[in-house]
Amino acid sequence: xxxxxxxxxxxxxxxxxxxxxxxxxxxxxxxxxxxxxxxxxxxxxxxxxxxxxxxxxxxxxxxxxxxxxxxxxxxxxxxxxxxxxxxxxxxxxxxxxxxxxxxxxxxxxxxxxxxxxxxxxxxxxxxxxxxxxxxxxxxxxxxxxxxxxxxxxxxxxxxxxxxxxxxxxxxxxxxxxxxxxxxxxxxxxxxxxxxxxxxxxxxxxxxxxxxxxxxxxxxxxxxxxxxxxxxxxxxxxxxxxxxxxxxxxxxxxxxxxxxxxxxxxxxxxxxxxxxxxxxxxxxxxxxxxxxxxxxxxxxxxxxxxxxxxxxxxxxxxxxxxxxxxxxxxxxxxxxxxxxxxxxxxxxxxxxxxxxxxxxxx
Amino acid sequence: xxxxxxxxxxxxxxxxxxxxxxxxxxxxxxxxxxxxxxxxxxxxxxxxxxxxxxxxxxxxxxxxxxxxxxxxxxxxxxxxxxxxxxxxxxxxxxxxxxxxxxxxxxxxxxxxxxxxxxxxxxxxxxxxxxxxxxxxxxxxxxxxxxxxxxxxxxxxxxxxxxxxxxxxxxxxxxxxxxxxxxxxxxxxxxxxxxxxxxxxxxxxxxxxxxxxxxxxxxxxxxxxxxxxxxxxxxxxxxxxxxxxxxxxxxxxxxxxxxxxxxxxxxxxxxxxxxxxxxxxxxxxxxxxxxxxxxxxxxxxxxxxx
Numbered sequence: 001x002x003x004x005x006x007x008x009x010x011x012x013x014x015x016x017x018x019x020x021x022x023x024x025x026x027x028x029x030x031x032x033x034x035x036x037x038x039x040x041x042x043x044x045x046x047x048x049x050x051x052x053x054x055x056x057x058x059x060x061x062x063x064x065x066x067x068x069x070x071x072x073x074x075x076x077x078x079x080x081x082x083x084x085x086x087x088x089x090x091x092x093x094x095x096x097x098x099x100x101x102x103x104x105x106x107x108x109x110x111x112x113x114x115x116x117x118x119x120x121x122x123x124x125x126x127x128x129x130x131x132x133x134x135x136x137x138x139x140x141x142x143x144x145x146x147x148x149x150x151x152x153x154x155x156x157x158x159x160x161x162x163x164x165x166x167x168x169x170x171x172x173x174x175x176x177x178x179x180x181x182x183x184x185x186x187x188x189x190x191x192x193x194x195x196x197x198x199x200x201x202x203x204x205x206x207x208x209x210x211x212x213x214x215x216x217x218x219x220x221x222x223x224x225x226x227x228x229x230x231x232x233x234x235x236x237x238x239x240x241x242x243x244x245x246x247x248x249x250x251x252x253x254x255x256x257x258x259x260x261x262x263x264x265x266x267x268x269x270x271x272x273x274x275x276x277x278x279x280x281x282x283x284x285x286x287x288x289x290x291x292x293x294x295x296x297x298x299x300x301x302x303x304x305x306x307x308x309x310x311x312x313x314x315x316x317x318x319x320x321x322x323x324x325x326x327x328x329x330x331x332x333x334x335x336x337x338x339x340x341x342x343x344x345x346x347x348x349x350x351x352x353x354x355x356x357x358x359x360x361x
Numbered sequence: 362x363x364x365x366x367x368x369x370x371x372x373x374x375x376x377x378x379x380x381x382x383x384x385x386x387x388x389x390x391x392x393x394x395x396x397x398x399x400x401x402x403x404x405x406x407x408x409x410x411x412x413x414x415x416x417x418x419x420x421x422x423x424x425x426x427x428x429x430x431x432x433x434x435x436x437x438x439x440x441x442x443x444x445x446x447x448x449x450x451x452x453x454x455x456x457x458x459x460x461x462x463x464x465x466x467x468x469x470x471x472x473x474x475x476x477x478x479x480x481x482x483x484x485x486x487x488x489x490x491x492x493x494x495x496x497x498x499x500x501x502x503x504x505x506x507x508x509x510x511x512x513x514x515x516x517x518x519x520x521x522x523x524x525x526x527x528x529x530x531x532x533x534x535x536x537x538x539x540x541x542x543x544x545x546x547x548x549x550x551x552x553x554x555x556x557x558x559x560x561x562x563x564x565x566x567x568x569x570x571x572x573x574x575x576x577x578x579x580x581x582x583x584x585x586x587x588x589x590x591x592x593x594x595x596x597x598x599x600x601x602x603x604x605x606x607x608x609x610x611x612x613x614x615x616x617x618x619x620x621x622x623x624x625x626x627x628x629x630x631x632x633x634x635x636x637x638x639x640x641x642x643x644x645x646x647x648x649x650x651x652x653x654x655x656x657x658x659x660x661x662x663x664x665x666x
Binding site for chain 1: 467468514515518615617619620626
């Protein structure tokens with residue numbers, strides 16, 4: 001099958017064609033009766049396209065942009081280093097780093113090219129020092145929203161040019177990891193406000209930071225707090241629903257009621273298989289994670305972990321924390337999905353809004 | 362705290378007057394009268410304040426806790442909740458009041474959250490001043506705040522702006538003892554680093570925290586130095602008993618090990634508790650001689666104008 005430049009089979013270039021392409025890419029190899037089933041009489045060689053895609057991908061490489069948001073000291077930089085197993089972020093706890101809390105939220109992006117088994121990834125991590133650190137944190141999310149929209153704007157401008165670049169540089173934020181402090185009680189007003197606003201424009205992945213401070217029971221409780229509400233019905237100040245009706249359990253319930261749809265969003269499950277997989281993930285959100293970039297000796301093996309007087313917390317041990325789930329979600333299974341949803345949903349809604357604005361007299 | 366030795370040697374030798382026995386009499390009288398102590402705890406929610414108080418005094422001061430959800434917190438301002446218990450140990454009665462401050466630091470805008478606290482402390486001083494100046498001074502109840510445990514989050518890199526503002530506003534009104542909460546989140550190195558950062562920032566901003574008095578002649582000098590060097594105390598609290606090597610101890614059970622609350626290698630809980638009980642008297646004195654007197658002279662100067 002000849003592949004032309006700009007063909008619909010290239011995973012990197014997203015043309016403006018209707019979303020019929022993803023289906024072609026994801027059709028399983030077995031000859032299953034699809035929507036318009038067609039029996040093949042012999043071996044044609046269509047499956048060879050997968051190899052070509054792979055080779056092409058390896059040559060062009062990936063771009064992946066993540067943003068980390070949370071109060072200072074929640075281990076954001078360590079988490080990024082643990083995720084990508086390299087010193088991608090400089091920790092603010094290092095003595096050389098400027099340690100003063102900035103008065104307003106600043107955004108700092110660092111780009112690295114990392115390579116694994118011939119696949120190159122251009123990883124950009126955007127940090128947000130100053131978020132939630134002030135006494136008055138009202139509107140501290142504004143610089144972040146502005147940054148995300150600026151990236152969409154940049155892409156839009158490239159896209160509407162008459163002579164377009166072959167590969168538009170993609171600086172759009174594909175995932176925003178939000179670090180919730182492990183209080184064990186509930187989400188704070190700041191957490192709800194931030195996630196409510198940002199889940200509308202970007203994929204938000206909430207995680208419980210420094211989860212080694214919570215026992216397993218406390219973790220489960222934090223995720224699903226069952227609590228009897230106060231006597232009598234009160235109005236929730238954030239949405240006009242009677243209190244007892246929705247404030248009974250779970251972080252997930254609360255997120256749903258306040259129309260906060262975190263990644264993976266239910267609306268974008270493409271088929272029952274997807275839904276089943278994503279439901280399993282949704283049950284566990286937010287992941288309780290621990291980050292570490294030092295290795296220790298445990299049972300003869302070298303593991304990434306934190307060493308304390310009472311034991312070694314192994315970061316990649318699923319019995320200790322849910323870091324493996326976060327890593328699998330962000331990198332091993334849903335990386336492309338994060339990019340697709342950013343492009344097909346968030347960017348598209350931004351584009352529609354902008355084009356409508358400029359059309360109005 | 363040195364146990365007064367009941368010396369029953371009333372020697373009749375010439376020259377012996379007998380007032381050396383006075384401390385024993387004072388001691389006996391105070392035991393009869395009982396002690397009053399008011400401790401305030403301040404810190405963001407979720408830092409383990411209630412668990413620590415329960416661990417310190419081995420009682421359940423908060424039997425049926427109601428933890429408010431996020432939406433509730435939006436509406437609330439800082440509340441002041443005082444609970445009093447009478448604890449007795451070996452004949453010594455202690456009337457302990459713990460003043461909790463739920464809502465502190467929870468809101469998105471925490472600008473005014475310590476105004477309520479300052480007002481409460483001033484009100485107690487005001488009440489005492491009024492009682493002291495009154496005609497019947499037999500039964501003055503001392504509700505003044507003798508000590509304030511300020512909980513510093515272990516998740517940051519030092520003091521937060523709110524911490525600095527609070528301590529600057531209150532170090533002239535109450536004895537502040539900074540405490541690093543949930544210390545099992547830190548490795549030993551991280552703990553040392555955090556303590557140093559906190560102390561540096563405290564001296565940088567000119568904050569006056571409670572200073573341990575110099576050791577008396579009969580006190581262990583070295584122990585005192587060790588305690589002083591551990592400030593701010595990095596503590597862990599727990600209400601659960603875990604079985605370790607056949608014994609039941611207070612601790613937290615993790616998949617990777619057990620954190621023991623009363624193990625000095627794991628955290629400074631024992632140091633904090635010892636410091637508190639051996640310095641209750643001194644904390645009361647400093648409150649009376651320094652903070653209350655400051656308040657009183659300010660007040661009287663104002664009304665005098």
